[in-house]
Amino acid sequence: MSQTVQAIRPDQEVMTRQRLPYFMGISGDSVASSGLSMHLVIIPPGARAEPHIHLGYETGIYVLEGVVKTRWGDMLEHEVLSAAGEFLFIPPGVPHEAINLSDTSPARAVVARNDPSEQDNVVPYAPATPGESAA
Template sequence: MSDANNARHAQQVAAVRPGKEISTLQRLPYFIGVSAGTVGARGLSMHLVVIPPGARANPHLHEGYETAIYVLQGRVETRYGEGLDRSVVSEAGEFLFIPPGVPHEAINLSDTEPARAIVARNDANEQERTVPYPPPA
């Protein structure tokens, strides 16, 4: 078989059925979907994140890659920028874009309902370059 045929044959469509949640540096429950580890993705990851009622992510930033978020359920405040002094609120049905290197934290604004969102990044191993951001004093 030629190299071109081998390459085509190695590429396969893959279904991912997320099972258990994992803990992340951000301290939020993630359900892993598409990534380098699950399907061999090379430049993309996509996961489900759940922010429990009243919970917040640890402040952090992502080195060298963009993040896009689509809120499925709830209202989430994202504090961002140096000192986390800026803020945007996203609701179900809305998208949010976070550029590379921007410090941020997500906060579920409900004390009774979880918030759920799909998180996509242009890095198949995004947790490898998630960096803690010291919260402002």
């Protein structure tokens, strides 16, 4: 197989398992990458991702616009804010959800993963409540 340098313009919106619109960029499907995917996510005003985990891969996020609260942990009991110009790291298997804190403007971020598939290893997550184990 010959290797080719390719430019990708993410111009088609895809609704993800997290219930957020992605614009797909680099992946195993788009450019036959073997260990990387990279996309643009737009969180509409006031919207939030469905809680989920990433099986077996790390995720790096760079916020381009807006402020996003990421809740994480078995009960989504922890939180971190990410603003434009900041990076966020999510280890494999950590339950989390992202929330756009603005009711009027979308938040935009570049999402990179060390997994070439876009959604195959994204799994919905039901947060545990005190006294029970996570689903």
